[in-house]
Amino acid sequence: MLSLMIYDMEALNEKEPCCFYCVSLLMEPYIKCATCVKTEERGAVTLCLHCFAKGVEFDQHQSDHSYSIVKNNFPLFERNWTALEETQLLKAVSDCGYGNWIDIAHKVRTKTHQECERHYNYNYIENTHDGLPEFPEKNLSFYPRPIVFKLSEDPPRPAEGSLVNTEMAGYMAGRGDFMHEHENFMELDLRHLYFDTGDEDPIETELKLAVVDIYYRCLKDRQRRKRIIKKYGLINMRKNAHSKWRYDAGLGQAFDNMRVFSRLVSPQDYEMFLESMLYEQELKNEIKYLQDYRSNGLTKIQHIKMFRMLKKNRETSQCDRHLLNDVVNHVKDESACQNWLQKQAALENIGKSGTLHLPNAPRRSAPPLDIVSLPSYEKLSVGERELCSQLRIIPAAYLDFKQALIHECDKHGSLKLAQARQLIKIDVNKTRKIYDFLVANGSIKRESP
Structure with a gap:
């Protein structure tokens, strides 16, 4: 009993662990380096989760070292009492004194004063233990390095003439x-x-x-x-x-x-x-996909699979073209509707009269381009993203066109549509839409008549 209490008091008097980089007190769980050698002056290298997530490096410690996660959420003597609560209980008894169970419960915070009194009397006075339970080293979980790579092998020895x-x-x-x-x-x-x-x-x-x-x-x-x-x-x-x-x-x-x-x-x-760098790019791509899912109203990971399947089915069904789709897609185009009605009338009278010249079906516009995963997507505003998607222009090319038009406008004070078409060698209709968009946003100034 006495040896156990002495051991507990020595453990309580030890210095509380702190982060080696930001020097803040550690709250479980925290990270302990498994590669850096423990010394008498500094002990084992420990990091808080915030510094570990940033990949901080100092002295001999590198961000790719193996590590273990320190958390005292396992039971020692009773199943509903964790090792962290045991430590807090012993420290509270040392600070407040035996018998002040209400003050002790305030320090433990997760147990009532009746539970603290019963647990302490039962495990530390009535049924004493020889020592703390022993945990074999093989049960410790050492996590691998975050970045795993392999250097080139020895030069091969191929057969001559191969x-x-x-x-x-x-x-x-x-x-x-x-x-x-x-x-x-x-x-x-x-x-x-x-x-x-x-x-x-x-x-x-x-x-x-x-x-x-x-x-x-x-x-x-x-x-x-x-x-x-x-x-x-x-x-x-x-x-x-x-x-x-x-x-x-x-x-x-x-x-x-x-x-x-x-x-x-x-x-x-x-x-x-x-x-x-490759891992950073993969994270950026994944963030773009998650932002796209969030913009579509998804809030849970398990809904993404169903969303992808429904999106694929919708794109497949949109590729099936028929006359009704032409009318729906061009419902605001009076000539397209008239063309469809003439075609239906011609099909009904094809057996009553001679040869009829069927009107051509209206040209179907190309679907919007998916630019979410393309380079420079994050540099565009919401309106610019919609414009590039509708015009089927990649973000990098649009930024080059925008910079060229703004530079020419700053050079002459204003810019005509004809000058914009000479600078941008693409479809004239796309050039006009880009020109009108930049004029509406105030990026360039139209030449006054």
């Missing part, structure tokens, strides 16, 4: 060398070079030394190129083709723009950076 061997540009895996070196004919400039220590002209000696120095720099450049190829696994053609396809699909032009900076960091950091 397609893979041809793609590897004469790379000899056994020797770790290439059949053709960088500046492969550089040695030809040195084969007839010799030094005469007798009566050779000093200027000629300087020229020969300059040639040797150039060759030495070439050797260093060869080693540098081979080191980069080996370090980044560029010889593995299949791996690079797969990476290019994966990152081009997710990052687009950004992947090619970032490739020139790959030599400034290690392969691990470069791979992690690309994976983080």
Whole structure:
């Protein structure tokens, strides 16, 4: 009994855990790093959920370290008393004193004073325990790193004459060398070079030394190129083709723009950076889809599957064209309605008279374009999104057209529709609608008559 109480008091006197980054007191659940080494000065690295979600990094701690979630919501002695409540009860008894159960219940907050009195007397006085229950280490849940990546494998050893061997540009895996070196004919400039220590002209000696120095720099450049190829696994053609396809699909032009900076960091950091950019893009795309679902009135995840199925069925049914759809789609077009009535009259009289010339069906307008997942969608306003969808223009192209028209308007003070059509080489009707939209929004100024 005494040893247990001493153990409990020592546990209560320990310093409360705080976040190592924002230095705020931790509220369960919180994060504990499983990779950083625990020291006597600082203890284990712990983070609050807010700092963990931001991916903070400091000292030796990195955002991709393995971690465990600390939460004391498991029972110790009784099923309806968690370990957190046990700790709060012991601390409240230490602060308020034994017998002040009303004040103790106020500190515990989740139990009444009768429950606190019964539980404390039963477990810490009447039925004492030798110690706290032991939990084996194997039951601890260590979560993997948020970003999982794999570096390139060792250079393959394809059969001689195979397609893979041809793609590897004469790379000899056994020797770790290439059949053709960088500046492969550089040695030809040195084969007839010799030094005469007798009566050779000093200027000629300087020229020969300059040639040797150039060759030495070439050797260093060869080693540098081979080191980069080996370090980044560029010889593995299949791996690079797969990476290019994966990152081009997710990052687009950004992947090619970032490739020139790959030599400034290690392969691990470069791979992690690309994976983080790809993960960021995937999150943005998912947020766009969720925003689209929310705009359609969906508030629960389980409704999305039914929404997708109904949307697909609606799009399929809209593709089935018949004359009634033509009238409904052009109900405000008097000529289209008249055309449909003439066609019906012609079909009824086709057996009573000779050859009749049936009027052509009105041209059906193209459906709106789905631009939710296209680049630069988030840069458009609500009106611009509807305009691009109706005109079937991608957001990036619309922003280029808008910038060109605004620049031309600022240059001359106003802009005519004819000038806009010369700047934008697209359908004249689309140009007119874009021009009218920008004039209505005040982005450009129409030339006064």
